[in-house]
Amino acid sequence: MGSSRLPGKVMMELDDGNTILEYVVKQLSFCKLIDKKIIATTNLEQDNVIEEAAKILGLEFFRGSPENVLERYYECAKRFSVKHILRITSDCPLIDPEIVDRVIEEYLTKKYDYVSNTLVRTFPIGMDAEIFSFDILEKTWRNATLQSEKEHVTPYIRNKKGSFKLKNIQNLEKMDHLRLTLDRIEDYNLIKKVTSEIDKRPIVMKDVLDLFSKQPELIKINGHISPDEGMLKSPESDRK
Numbered sequence: 001m002g003s004s005r006l007p008g009k010v011m012m013e014l015d016d017g018n019t020i021l022e023y024v025v026k027q028l029s030f031c032k033l034i035d036k037k038i039i040a041t042t043n044l045e046q047d048n049v050i051e052e053a054a055k056i057l058g059l060e061f062f063r064g065s066p067e068n069v070l071e072r073y074y075e076c077a078k079r080f081s082v083k084h085i086l087r088i089t090s091d092c093p094l095i096d097p098e099i100v101d102r103v104i105e106e107y108l109t110k111k112y113d114y115v116s117n118t119l120v121r122t123f124p125i126g127m128d129a130e131i132f133s134f135d136i137l138e139k140t141w142r143n144a145t146l147q148s149e150k151e152h153v154t155p156y157i158r159n160k161k162g163s164f165k166l167k168n169i170q171n172l173e174k175m176d177h178l179r180l181t182l183d184r185i186e187d188y189n190l191i192k193k194v195t196s197e198i199d200k201r202p203i204v205m206k207d208v209l210d211l212f213s214k215q216p217e218l219i220k221i222n223g224h225i226s227p228d229e230g231m232l233k234s235p236e237s238d239r240k
Contacts, residue, residue: 023093042066119168126180186222
């Protein structure tokens with residue numbers, strides 16, 4: 001709830017009382033390869049509302065550090081004895097379950113320690129999925145030292161500091177200029193428009209792209225926002 005750019009964003013309503021968080025959960029419910037969904041939020045009082053939302057949704061939840069998200073993930077995985085962790089951030093209400101299953105499927109070949117679709121971004125921002133084992137998470141938690149590594153969970157893995165085997169899932173066409181994530185009010189206005197224009201559920205990436213081809217002016221709603229806005233702040237704190 002304490003987002004600096006859009007406070008309370010995950011509990012903002014999109015339609016018929018459905019919040020951003022509920023959209024994320026419902027989109028993921030269409031995945032064929034997910035066994036359990038756990039909401040990992042902070043131990044701050046302002047996030048009591050997220051705990052209540054998890055209870056209403058019938059989901060397990062964990063509360064931990066607001067700043068050290070890596071530690072929150074580690075303690076959560078340990079608490080629930082999770083062997084494999086699929087990381088989805090709660091500001092991606094249009095997350096495509098088909099893309100998520102594709103990432104999981106590649107990971108299940110057991111050829112890689114970490115599989116993602118963001119190592120080289122070709123999918124729109126907001127279609128992000130990454131998966132890794134508890135062993136890799138524990139090794140990362142023990143060795144990560146930079147603030148950015150703790151805040152964003154996986155930079156230590158992605159920067160190959162642990163000699164991990166990484167795999168990137170790519171889209172046929174590069175679409176990293178499109179924002180389907182929620183960081184600013186412009187993002188919210190676009191996502192609200194998308195969910196109102198598309199009737200079918202789940203909403204998959206193709207549905208959104210078809211909508212954009214018919215109404216290209218929609219892309220301009222949040223097209224001016226820097227794609228890496230959130231990630232650019234942490235390296236600054238690394239240098240302090």
